[in-house]
Amino acid sequence: MxxxxxxxxxxxxxxxxxxxxxxxxxxxxxxxxxxxxxxxxxxxxxxxxxxxxxxxxxxxxxxxxxxxxxxxxxxxxxxxxxxxxxxxxxxxxxxxxQESYSIAPQTALAQSDTSxxxxxxxxxxxxxxxxxxxxxxxxxxxxxxxxxxxxxxxxxxxxxxxxxxxxxxxxxxxxxxxxxxxxxxxxxxxxxxxxxxxxxxxxxxxxxxxxxxxxxxTKKSSNWDLFLYAFIIILREGFEALIIVAAVIALLIKSGNSKHLNIVYSALGVAVVLSIATAYGLNYIFGSENAGQTREVMEGAVMLIAVVLLFYVGFWLLSNASSKKWSAYIQGQISNSLSSGDSKMLWWTVFLAVYREGAETVLFYLALLFDAKSPAATSMVAAGFVAGLAALIIVYIVIKKFSLKIAIKPFFIATSVIIFYMSVVFVGKGVMELVEGKVFVPTVIDGLPTITWIGFYPYVQSLVPQAVMIVLLIVGILILKNKQKNKS
Structure with a gap:
């Protein structure tokens, strides 16, 4: 009353x-x-x-x-x-x-019946x-x-x-x-x-x-189902970030700049901590009315900022891929750039790559924990997380070991291709996060499919910036080739 x-x-x-x-x-x-x-x-x-x-x-x-x-x-x-x-x-x-009854302790992160x-x-x-x-x-x-x-x-x-x-x-x-x-x-x-x-x-x-x-x-899951879901979440959400982190680490090691690995590790640590804080903060600080909408807008903004940095990193790698004096370049230019503004650029690239996935990953695990109704089920969620983390570490070791065995020019080119691809994907996904946050209503293009895993959506607002990025990429590559041709 x-x-x-x-x-x-x-x-x-x-x-x-x-x-x-x-x-x-x-x-x-x-x-x-x-x-x-x-x-x-x-x-x-x-x-x-x-x-x-x-x-x-x-x-x-x-x-x-x-x-x-x-x-x-x-x-x-x-x-x-x-x-x-x-x-x-x-x-x-x-x-x-009239008799006593209870409502389970509430969390704004995921409401669930606690039967x-x-x-x-x-x-x-x-x-x-x-x-x-x-x-x-x-x-x-x-x-x-x-x-x-x-x-x-x-x-x-x-x-x-x-x-x-x-x-x-x-x-x-x-x-x-x-x-x-x-x-x-x-x-x-x-x-x-x-x-x-x-x-x-x-x-x-x-x-x-x-x-x-x-x-x-959403029906009651078995403990093994929970293990599988927990395993897949960390593997799925962490893989995209892992590619970028591994590329930056391999770049530093191949260029003889292992001493700068603290750039990667500090960005990684800050991103993980802030991901957890954000997952809670958006729900408790912003309140129930706009928490979900605020999270969608923030995720979209982070993705689009990440696109700018990834695009920069991609061209930075591509422009250096054809250098003919790698020993001098490795000993000089990379070290010099890392002591200046590019070290900050690499830090933000790693940070945003991890932070972009982090908060959503935390929310997914909280949802699984709410679905786990016994200590045994909770243990299976934890076991799935650990197993998925172990799998990611193995994938990282394989990527790192393989990258160190190939010549640096094809490594730089391959890495830049991956980064450009992810930039285009992130543009589509970032725009759609803003749509889900009700920033604007998209304009549909009839007849086109939705392919979410490559960030392809049948809307003008997502396809136009993706097309612009592809045009800029082509123009940029042509300019780089022209410069290299003139130097030769």
């Missing part, structure tokens, strides 16, 4: 703001009611667990509808919605069991998404395109991500998670492009199929 009293106070504040025609104060009061009180003080979870998911869905839907209104809405309609919301919340509180026997059932979440997508379609058909797009984005954050479903699916099948995210984005893009109802319904049905597949993944 004390939580309900706080909730009602914010509803009264919303009424007062409405009467004053203060839209900002109106939305602030409703957001406090929804996130700070109903969600963060656990009333949402209690209602869903001990009353009914339908009641919770009705409360969430009314608040969502009110948040899309402004102070110019018909007063009688607004008051009726507020009163209905108030009555629903009060009835829900009164319907809670010892079963994992969290995400069936109500999937049904909520379907019901809300039906409302999105209604808004779109009635000409409220911006409202429909906004609501579609809210469904992604409020249901798929906030429920913890995204983390669980991402920990077990990253491709399914990426495909599901792409489907959410495509629905918004189609609406922005003025697509037909049939196209949007087809995109929604594809999303629903993916959610049905996801439901199977």
């Amino acid at each position: 004390s939580v309900y009293t706080e909730f009602k106070t914010e509803l009264d504040n919303a009424k007062a703001a409405f009467d004053k025609k203060d839209s900002a104060a109106l939305k602030a009061a409703l957001n406090r009611a929804k996130f700070d009180i109903y969600r963060n003080e656990r009333l949402e979870e209690a209602v869903r667990k001990y009353v009914s998911s339908q009641t919770d869905q009705s409360i969430q839907q009314i608040i969502g509808n009110l948040l899309r209104e402004d102070a110019d809405t018909d007063k009688s309609k607004f008051d009726e919605a507020i009163n209905t919301l108030d009555n629903l919340a009060l009835k829900a509180v009164n319907d809670l069991p 010892e026997d079963e994992g969290k059932d995400f069936t109500p979440i999937v049904q909520n998404i379907k019901d809300k997508m039906a409302k999105v379609l209604q808004l779109y058909e009635s000409g409220k395109v911006d409202d429909a797009i906004d609501e579609s984005g809210n469904i992604y954050f409020d249901e798929y991500e906030e429920s913890g479903m995204e983390n669980i699916v991402g920990a077990k099948d990253t491709q399914l998670k990426l495909d599901t995210e792409a489907s959410f984005n495509k629905i918004s893009a189609l609406m922005r492009a003025g697509a037909s109802k049939e196209q949007i319904v087809a995109a929604q049905n594809k999303l629903f199929d993916q959610l049905t597949q996801s439901l199977e993944l």
Whole structure:
């Protein structure tokens, strides 16, 4: 009842703001009611667990509808919605069991039911998404395109991500998670492009199929499943970063600059620590309302910054690959550059390569730990992590040993090719992170596929910068060849 009293106070504040025609104060009061009180003080979870998911869905839907209104809405309609919301919340509180009951300790990183026997059932979440997508379609058909797009984005954050479903699916099948995210984005893009109802319904049905597949993944996992997932996560997420880190380390060793390896190790250590801190910080500091959205925007920004540095490193390697006086170059130019600004460039390259994957990796492991309901299951997650880490170390040793046996010119060329490839991939992925963070709605190009593992998305906003990068790469290579030809 004390939580309900706080909730009602914010509803009264919303009424007062409405009467004053203060839209900002109106939305602030409703957001406090929804996130700070109903969600963060656990009333949402209690209602869903001990009353009914339908009641919770009705409360969430009314608040969502009110948040899309402004102070110019018909007063009688607004008051009726507020009163209905108030009555629903009060009835829900009164319907809670009188005997003692408990809600498991909450973490904003991944909400989960802590029953010892079963994992969290995400069936109500999937049904909520379907019901809300039906409302999105209604808004779109009635000409409220911006409202429909906004609501579609809210469904992604409020249901798929906030429920913890995204983390669980991402920990077990990253491709399914990426495909599901792409489907959410495509629905918004189609609406922005003025697509037909049939196209949007087809995109929604594809999303629903993916959610049905996801439901199977979120069922209670065996201990060996948890081991396998934990093993794959660190191997999958760490491999891209490992390629860049290994390339920089091999570069330093091959050029006789092993004394500068502290550049790599310090960047690696800082990135790991900040990855863990970021995973917690984004959820607790920024708050539940915008935590997921903030994380997506930050990940996109980090990726795009990494692209600039990787592109620079790639050309730096390529420009030096054809040097004819390697002994003098190794003893002089690399050492000189490492004592100047390029040492910072290498540090940031390693840092961003690791940090880009780090926070998401931490979140995936936390999702697995929440899914592990016994000490034995938790041990299997830990064992999978250690095994995956060991596999990464073996891969690193192989890459390092192989790179030291080949001539430095083909090594530099091969490394620069890998770095350029990853730069183009990161551009596509970075742009899509910004899309998921609701920075903008993408413009879809019909007929093109989505190939997430190479960062290829059928949107103008991702393909244009990738095309520009490829053109710059070609021009840069031609300029380098021309300079080398003139020198010869």
